Amino acid sequence: MFIVFPFLLISGLPIFAAIGLSSVTYIVISGAIPLMLIPQKLFANVNSFSLLAILLFMLAGELMNRGGITKNILDFSSKIIGHIRGSLAHVSILGCMLFAGMCGSCTAAAASVGSMMIPALRKEGYDDDFSGAVIASAAVLGPVIPPSIIMVIYASITGVSVARLFLGGIVPGLIIGLALMTVAYVISVRRGYTARNEKMARMREIFASLLNTFPALMLPVITILGILTGVFTATEAGAIAVAYAALLGFASKELKLAHMKDVLIRSAKSSTNVLLLMGTGQTFGWILAREQVPQSMTLALISITSQPVLLMLIIIAFVLFLGCFLTDATIVPILTPLLLPVVLSIGYDPIAFGVILCVTSVAGNLTPPVGGLLFVVSSIGNIPVYRIAKGVLPFLFIIIGVLVMCAVFPVIISFVPSILMK
Known part of the structure; x- marks a missing residue:
């Protein structure tokens, strides 16, 4: 095999x-x-009510993109930080952070924000390698800041709380976002990129843009609060996100009934791809479990070290290596049943491990030759993949640095869930 x-x-x-x-x-x-076990396993692996959240959040992301919500988010971001050196790069990163709280997909974030920002970055004189790298690295925030599709996959395999995973991703997501903006600022200063605006927009303009964007910004608040209070499940939150995004799109008159066929087809294709990877990945994992590979791996890793932090660093390095060949939607279903027993045996928090595993596997989308985000941004901006891969290195290193920090100090992840979900 x-x-x-x-x-x-x-x-x-x-x-x-x-x-x-x-x-x-x-x-x-x-x-x-x-x-006959193959089709049975494929069906059983994806025959889950909780996995409907994947389809629903992807559909919500498509509706928001078609409904012009992405454009409002980028305008609001520009009003806030448009006066900083390398402002369009910062707008792209902040736009991805805000959009991430609505779709939960790195591909959707790269496609929606990149299609608008890459032409603008190019027009303002930013180099293509930098522009592509900014969009690709910022898109990693999609599955980190809740809601997150990859975290729903992890939760469906392990049975841990989706709400705790979502909350655990908030602080790491904010730290990664700020770290990416810091790197973008340093590179912008070195290359002589200027600010788009001479000074910060007036408070009246910022407030007007906030009012225009506020309904969209409320979507992650509604979904997370609803899950935390027990009003609805993660899957029902996805359904509410779809209804809310459709309502906003029709209200803005950007979304038309004629667009719905294309929106449904695009989201169905994306969801099918993820579910096929999940189904085959978990079947692969079941075979490994049948051959007692998890037990052997547990003994092998523990024989190297029983120190939780060192073991997590080894796991991060291993997942990043796999990211050169596999996508996050493949890595998580395969590695979760293999590594979770190891993590539990050393007493590491499964929520912290889940967030680190999900973020690391998503960061693998930045590494060639399979790096999915590199190819998405390349096709959107017509930029050679090798140029993006070279430009993304400083951003990838800073993301890895944040992951190492979270592994050493897992309280960064568990802090918010422990306060809000006692």
């Missing part, structure tokens, strides 16, 4: 097909399991 999988991956097959066919190879060679 481990020989066939990388061979199929290199051959150019879709990742879910490479995982699925390598699982079929194991079943055929072993002869101990009927082939």
Whole structure:
């Protein structure tokens, strides 16, 4: 199975097909399991009410993008920080942070913000490698700041609280956002990029832009408060997000009934891709569990060290390596059943581990050759992938630095959930 999988991956097959066919190879060679188990496992792995949240949040993101909400968010961001050196880069990062609180997808954040900001950055004289790197790295915030699709996947596998995971991502997401803006500022000063506005916008203009954006900014507040208070589940929160985004889009007159077919098709394609990766990934993980790989890995890792922090650093390095070849939607279903027993055996918080695993796997989208965000931004901005990959390195290093800090001090993640969910 481990020989066939990388061979199929290199051959150019879709990742879910490479995982699925390598699982079929194991079943055929072993002869101990009927082939009928494959479709049964695929269906059982995605036949979950909680996973409907993935489709719903993706649909909400598509509705908000089509409804012009992204444009309002970027305008509000420009009013606040448009006077700082490298202002358009900061607007892109802040725009991704705000948009992240509505869609929970790094691909959606890169596509929506990048389609608007890359032409603007290019017009203002920013180099393409820097522009692409800013959008790609800022899109990592999509699955970090709640709601997060990848965290819903982790919660569905482990049974931990979705609300705790969402809350645990808030502080790391803010830290990463500020760190990315710091790196963007330093690079902007070195390259001589100027501010878009001579001075900060007047309070009246900021307030007017805030009023225009306020309904959209309330969406993450409504969903998180609703989950925390028990008014609705994470899946129901996704349904409310869809209804709310559609209402805002129709109210702004940017979203038309004629757009709905395209919106539904785009969100269905995105969701299908994620669910296929989940289904095949968990089948792959089930085979590894059947062969007692988790137990062997637990013993192997603990034999290296029993120090929680050092073990987490090893896991971060391992996940980043896998990110060179696999997507986050593949890594989390495969590694969660393998690594969770190890983490629990050393007494590490499963919520902190979940947030670190999810963020690290998403950061893998910035590493070639498979780096999904690199290809998304490349296609949107017509920028060569190698230029983006080179420009993204300073941002990737700072994201890894924040992950290491969270691994050493897991209270950064657990602080907010421990206060709001006692």
